Amino acid sequence: MMSNHGNRITQGQFSFLPDLTDEQITLQIKYALKNNWAVNVEYTDDPHPRNTYWEMFGMPMFDLKDPAGILMEVNECRKTFPNHYVRVTAFDSTRGWETPRMSFIVNRPKNEPGYRLIREERGGRSMGYTIVPYATDKPEGERYV
Amino acid sequence: MSETDEDTQTEIPPDDTEVDLEAEFHSSNVQEVLDKLDRELVGLIPVKTRIRETAALLLVDRVRKQMQLSSETPTLHMCFTGNPGTGKTTVALRMAEILHRLGYVREGHLVSVTRDDLVGQYIGHTAPKTKEVIKKAMGGVLFIDEAYYLYRPENERDYGQESIEILLQVMENNRDDLVVILAGYKDKMDRFFHSNPGMRSRIAHHIDFPDYRPDELLAIARLMLAEQNYRFSPEAEKAFAQYIEKRRQLEHFANARSIRNALDRARLRQANRLFAGAGRKLTKRDLMTLEPDDILVSRVFSEGRPDTVDGAVPENT
Numbered sequence: 001m002m003s004n005h006g007n008r009i010t011q012g013q014f015s016f017l018p019d020l021t022d023e024q025i026t027l028q029i030k031y032a033l034k035n036n037w038a039v040n041v042e043y044t045d046d047p048h049p050r051n052t053y054w055e056m057f058g059m060p061m062f063d064l065k066d067p068a069g070i071l072m073e074v075n076e077c078r079k080t081f082p083n084h085y086v087r088v089t090a091f092d093s094t095r096g097w098e099t100p101r102m103s104f105i106v107n108r109p110k111n112e113p114g115y116r117l118i119r120e121e122r123g124g125r126s127m128g129y130t131i132v133p134y135a136t137d138k139p140e141g142e143r144y145v
Numbered sequence: 146m147s148e149t150d151e152d153t154q155t156e157i158p159p160d161d162t163e164v165d166l167e168a169e170f171h172s173s174n175v176q177e178v179l180d181k182l183d184r185e186l187v188g189l190i191p192v193k194t195r196i197r198e199t200a201a202l203l204l205v206d207r208v209r210k211q212m213q214l215s216s217e218t219p220t221l222h223m224c225f226t227g228n229p230g231t232g233k234t235t236v237a238l239r240m241a242e243i244l245h246r247l248g249y250v251r252e253g254h255l256v257s258v259t260r261d262d263l264v265g266q267y268i269g270h271t272a273p274k275t276k277e278v279i280k281k282a283m284g285g286v287l288f289i290d291e292a293y294y295l296y297r298p299e300n301e302r303d304y305g306q307e308s309i310e311i312l313l314q315v316m317e318n319n320r321d322d323l324v325v326i327l328a329g330y331k332d333k334m335d336r337f338f339h340s341n342p343g344m345r346s347r348i349a350h351h352i353d354f355p356d357y358r359p360d361e362l363l364a365i366a367r368l369m370l371a372e373q374n375y376r377f378s379p380e381a382e383k384a385f386a387q388y389i390e391k392r393r394q395l396e397h398f399a400n401a402r403s404i405r406n407a408l409d410r411a412r413l414r415q416a417n418r419l420f421a422g423a424g425r426k427l428t429k430r431d432l433m434t435l436e437p438d439d440i441l442v443s444r445v446f447s448e449g450r451p452d453t454v455d456g457a458v459p460e461n462t
């Protein structure tokens with residue numbers, strides 16, 4: 001975590017960069033739409049890297065031509081969950097892919113406490129390691145207030 | 146942002162900067178769309194004039210913006226009123242293209258919806274539905290056909306009101322993102338605006354579509370046939386002119402749409418006639434020509450009421 005100031009979680013695209021501005025987000029969405037990917041907005045307050053399925057904010061958006069509609073939804077989600085993680089994903093339905101092709105965080109909680117490292121002594125001299133987000137000590141919805 | 150603001154602040158063009166409207170007009174390629182409109186649509190002179198005027202206004206506005214004489218996006222929402230089949234949807238399509246070429250909308254697509262696409266069936270259904278349509282239309286033009294159905298005064302708990310409120314908000318706040326065109330019958334739209342003054346004040350351009358004259362309808366018929374490689378025999382054309390005269394007096398007359406349906410039925414009868422006369426030698430000309438018989442059997446002549454052929458699209462929808 002030496003290179004990761006303030007314990008910013010680094011998942012998906014651009015997460016080592018400073019937060020994207022709305023113009024930059026618009027350009028990214030434009031790229032997704034150009035490729036006919038369905039874009040949707042998701043949120044969570046459990047930043048564990050194995051937490052793959054975030055809650056969807058509204059419906060996935062098909063048949064959109066312009067990023068303005070999605071940015072509207074992103075801002076709506078930010079307003080509803082100002083202290084959650086919010087990400088934009090772009091799903092490619094082409095046969096053979098059928099998977100998200102883009103995913104990037106567009107909103108973070110003000111304070112990100114990061115992860116606790118847990119060492120587990122196992123049989124013999126082996127060690128098990130796992131991480132737990134400090135935030136998940138609290139119940140869902142109260143983690144980043 | 147602040148940086149670019151400063152940049153533009155510093156170089157306000159002096160008052161005697163030359164403005165080349167002509168070049169601006171050519172570079173936008175709007176003329177091409179206007180020509181297309183002229184070619185494809187018969188008649189509708191007042192509409193074409195209004196669109197030309199609107200295009201000119203938007204062009205001048207754009208140049209004014211370049212000269213930093215105005216910064217506001219002008220209100221572009223429009224209202225098309227007129228009877229069915231007078232070309233409202235087609236004109237809306239061209240309008241989207243014009244707005245796109247002038248740079249007022251980013252994508253220039255047309256999303257055509259009616260009440261059913263906007264208004265939900267139960268509480269909490271309307272807002273997401275309306276928003277979804279709005280999101281699809283962003284960057285282009287949202288065309289609401291028969292918009293007056295959105296407001297049903299007889300039912301005060303109707304969800305249409307909710308849809309109108311969302312639309313109003315978007316029309317005001319997202320003026321850069323989408324243009325809304327409302328369409329419908331003149332009297333019903335007037336009543337709609339009367340009970341929704343907020344809607345009226347947000348719409349800048351009202352364009353009225355007149356009914357077609359009989360000779361224009363005949364020209365439309367010829368155009369439609371030519372597109373499908375058909376033509377009237379001289380007698381058939383006379384018969385069709387009579388048909389138009391008669392059909393216009395009947396109920397559910399939907400201008401160009403009725404003509405299209407009448408032609409579809411004429412083609413059906415022509416095919417039957419050719420088939421029944423099998424054995425006779427046919428030429429390519431026979432396949433292309435509609436004869437008076439194909440038209441005169443219509444119920445409009447014999448019974449004085451519109452045809453309804455199974456499978457034909459009802460005209461009043």
